[in-house]
Amino acid sequence: MNPMAEDRTAELLTLHVQRAITRVRAFDRRHPLVWDLHITGFYVTAALIDFTSDGWKNTTENPTLPGWLILALSLGFSIPLLWRRTHPVAVLTGMIPVAVVNAATGALLQASLLLLVALFNAALRVRMRTLLWSYGLVLVPFLVAAFRYPAEQGPEQNVVPAAMSLALSAMLGIAVRTRKDYLASLVERARQLEVERDQQSRLAAAAERARIAREMHDIIGHNLSVITGLADGGRYAATRSPERAAQALDAIGTTSRQALGELRRLLDVLREETKAEAADLTPQPTLTDLDQLIDGVRAAGLPVRTTIRGRPSILPGRQLTVYRVVQEALTNTLKHAGPDATSDIVMTYADSGAVTVTVTDTGHGAPPSTADGRGLTGMRERTALYGGTLEAGPRPHPEPGWRVHLHLPPEEPPQ
Known part of the structure; x- marks a missing residue:
């Protein structure tokens, strides 16, 4: 074969x-009584066969014993096994007197071997201390037999082999119990891992939703603010300078297409169909994109002055945080500062890697904290990722306007 x-x-x-x-x-788990009845019925039948066929006379020391005693002993050894799993200690202690009578009268029925089954079930379910004294009790009938019939049932012929057999039965029960406990611990550990996995999945999904919400707010909020400024400027220029109005319309179209492209790239990550397509490798905005951002704000009608101190050399993730904070600050200025407002950006890069950004404006509009809290929350969340601080509030009296101050500590060296 x-x-x-x-x-x-x-x-x-x-x-x-x-x-x-x-x-x-x-x-057995669903119907334990059915299984127990079958097992007990098997042992009772075997004991009765030994009684009815006079097989017990082959091992007895006193073949003249009355039949009712042999029947009582046979049933006393076998029937209690019905409760061996629910009350193992009670079954074992209940069988001990039967075993003592069996040894003292010289019946020495083979049914007494069912003590091994009872001891096995006790080892499977009780504490070690209880098992030890139960083991000592089970040895009592064999000691009685040894003293009652010293010639035929001495220690070498009866007590020592019985003690070894009982110890083997107890160790087997302990081994099975240990195995069951180990398997139960593995099942519980697997269940806990599943719960932890589900929790991690939910946390990851919530974090991803929050990240997407921040990105959508930054993209849509900023670009809509720029479009609104361009539209207002184009409306005023339409009657006086058609060329400026046309430029404003062109800028609105360019900004709209840019916002739509960024929004489409962001939403594509939510589509399952894109898993089989090539990933869009367009990078996130960095400090090199600030000039384009500021030019767009200026085109929308907000004068912006920038001051840069030091040389920028920070990681891309921190660059994205700086970019988004500046973007949100300028967006709030466009939305809330009112007409004739100006903005001033001061960016300081330390040699240690620390970054400080201050964005101020001279507006007189409603504070963004009362008009739109999501943007400020997003800025603080981005800042907290790198252990930084963010302050946003009105400028000190009597200076008008709003001030956003960002500080990112030095980058931690790689471990």
């Missing part, structure tokens, strides 16, 4: 055996 076919046959046989065992265990 082909060795591969033999291996396949062995695997199938093992699989069928495992499935059968699984079904039996599942049935």
Whole structure:
């Protein structure tokens, strides 16, 4: 026969055996009494067969014992096994007097071996201290037999083999119990890992939703503010300078297309169909994109003056934070500062890697904290990612306007 076919046959046989065992265990968990009745019925039948066939006379020391005593002893050893799993200690202690009578009268029934079954179930379910004194009690009938019939049932012939057999039964119960506890711990650990995995998935999804919400707010809010400024300027210029109005319309179209492209790239990550497509590798904005951002704000009618101190050399993630904070500050100025406002940006880069950005305006409009809190929340969340601080509020009296101050500490060296 082909060795591969033999291996396949062995695997199938093992699989069928495992499935059968699984079904039996599942049935036992659902209907424990049915299984206990079958097992107890088997032991009772075996004990009665030994009684009715006079097989007990082959091992007894006193063949003249009355039949009712042999029947009582046989049932006393076998019937209590019905409760061996629910009350193992009670079953074991209840069988001890029967075993003592069995040894003292010289009946020495083979049914007394059912003490091994009772001790096994006790080892499977009780504490070690309880098991130790139970083991000591089970030895009592064998000691009685040894003293009652020293010639035939001395220590070498009875007590020592019985003690070893009982110890083996107890150790087998302990081994099975240890195995069951180990499997139960693995199942519980697997359940905990599933719960933790689900929690991590929910947290990751919530964090991703928050990130997408921040990005959408930054993209849409800023570009709509620029478009609004351009539209207002174009409306005033339409009657006096058609060329300026046309320029404003062109700028509105360019800004709209740019916002639509950024929004489409952001929303594409939510589409399952894009998993099979090539990923869009367009990078996130960095400090080099600030000039384009500021030019767009200026085109919308907000004069912006920038002052840069030091040389920017920070990681891309920190650059994105600086870009988004400046973008949100200028957006709030466009939306809330009112006409004739100006903005001033001061960016300081230290040699240690620390960054300080201050954006002020001279507006007189409503503060952004009362009109739109999502932008300020997003700025603070981005800043907190790098252990920085963000201050946003009115400028000190009597200076008008609003001030946003960002500070990012030095970058931590790689470990």
